[in-house]
Amino acid sequence: HVQLQESGPGLVKPSETLSLTCRVSGDSITNYHWTWIRQTPDKRLEWIAYISHTGLTNYSPSLKSRVTISVDTSNNQFSLRLASMTVADTAVYYCARYDSVTTLYFDQWGQGAVVTVSA
Amino acid sequence: EIVLTQSPATLSLSPGDTATLSCRASQTVSYKLGWYQQKPGQAPRLLIYDAVYRASGVPARFSGTGSATDFTLTISNLEAEDFALYFCQQRSDWPFTFGPGTTVDIK
Numbered sequence: 001h002v003q004l005q006e007s008g009p010g011l012v013k014p015s016e017t018l019s020l021t022c023r024v025s026g027d028s029i030t031n032y033h034w035t036w037i038r039q040t041p042d043k044r045l046e047w048i049a050y051i052s053h054t055g056l057t058n059y060s061p062s063l064k065s066r067v068t069i070s071v072d073t074s075n076n077q078f079s080l081r082l083a084s085m086t087v088a089d090t091a092v093y094y095c096a097r098y099d100s101v102t103t104l105y106f107d108q109w110g111q112g113a114v115v116t117v118s119a
Numbered sequence: 120e121i122v123l124t125q126s127p128a129t130l131s132l133s134p135g136d137t138a139t140l141s142c143r144a145s146q147t148v149s150y151k152l153g154w155y156q157q158k159p160g161q162a163p164r165l166l167i168y169d170a171v172y173r174a175s176g177v178p179a180r181f182s183g184t185g186s187a188t189d190f191t192l193t194i195s196n197l198e199a200e201d202f203a204l205y206f207c208q209q210r211s212d213w214p215f216t217f218g219p220g221t222t223v224d225i226k
Contacts, residue, residue, distance in 0.1 A: 045163070045206055045217040060214045061120070094162055103174060104210055105153045109162035 002026040004095050004110035012089075012117050018082040020113055022095030029053065029076045033098040035106060036069060036080045038091040046091075050098060051078060090117045121145055121209050123218035131226040138194040140221045142207035147187045151211040154183055154192045157204045157220075166205075167192060194223070 008020035022034070036048040049069035050058040059067050063082070071078040082089060093115055097108040122145040132138055142152065150170045155163035165174045167183035170190060180195045194201055202225050207218040 043204065043220055045208075045220075047215045047217070058213055062214075096162075103153075103165065103168040103172075104151075105165050105168045105174075105208065106155075106163075107165045107174065109164075112162055 002097060002108050004097065004108060006093060006095050006110045006113035008093075008113050008115070010114055010116060012085050012115060013119055014086055014117055016085050018080070018085050018089070018093075018115060020080045020093055020095070020115075021077055022079070022110055023075075023077045024097075025076070029071060029073055029078065031101075033100045034069075034071065034078045035096050035098050037094045037096055037106065037109075038089075039094065039112070040091045048082075048093075049080060052100070085117045087117050089115070091115060120214060121148060121212055121216050123207055123209060123216055125205075125207060125218040125221045127221060128219075129222045129224060131224055132197055133226045134197050134199055136197050138192075138197055138201070138223050140192040140194075140205055140223070142185075142190045142192070142218050144188045144190075144209060144211075148209040148211035150186050151209055152183075152185070152190050153208050153210065154181075155206045155208065156201075157206065163206060197223070 003025045005023045030053045033052045035050045051069045066083045068081040092112040094112045095110045096106040099107040124143050126141045154167040157163040182193045184191050206220045
């Protein structure tokens with residue numbers, strides 16, 4: 001059974017860059033595709049970025065200029081970088097598996113990393 | 120970007136009732152719509168994919184219908200564990216988008 005675990009700072013200052021990592025256990029990261037999704041305080045969900053096991057990426061148009069997703073197959077993990085953080089980026093950040101084999105949806109999620117942007 | 124709207128925002132029901140949740144897309148998404156359940160303090164859980172298929176381990180009381188722009192999630196014989204927040208999500212076009220959610224709470 002695959003498990004995902006986010007790690008990263010809980011507090012980021014405005015204008016700084018957020019770096020989050022999602023460690024995948026129970027399966028090889030090369031078997032699926034991976035994504036980051038965030039949930040703002042009003043409970044809205046927003047898809048941020050996607051990366052395939054071959055490194056193909058796709059980004060939300062609204063965040064594309066600030067975001068980078070990457071995969072580290074040797075450590076079975078993938079990462080998110082979001083630059084120029086503002087208060088509006090305060091959210092719970094989830095890493096999730098995109099099931100490219102069966103459902104074609106986000107079928108496994110991490111527990112979420114709470115990120116607050118504040119000076 | 121495809122915008123999803125959900126109605127109602129909140130549904131107040133009793134255990135044993137049937138919940139009917141609606142999701143409408145701003146343009147056709149064909150059958151490419153899924154439903155998720157989220158409980159407080161937890162990540163969303165995939166319930167239904169491609170409008171009608173239950174994800175692994177999802178009880179049969181959850182069912183999905185619809186196509187094009189109008190979709191419905193039905194929860195029959197509500198159990199205590201079903202009171203939660205429900206989201207729809209389309210995979211018809213990037214960026215994948217979510218609806219704002221419907222809360223099913225206890226009346």
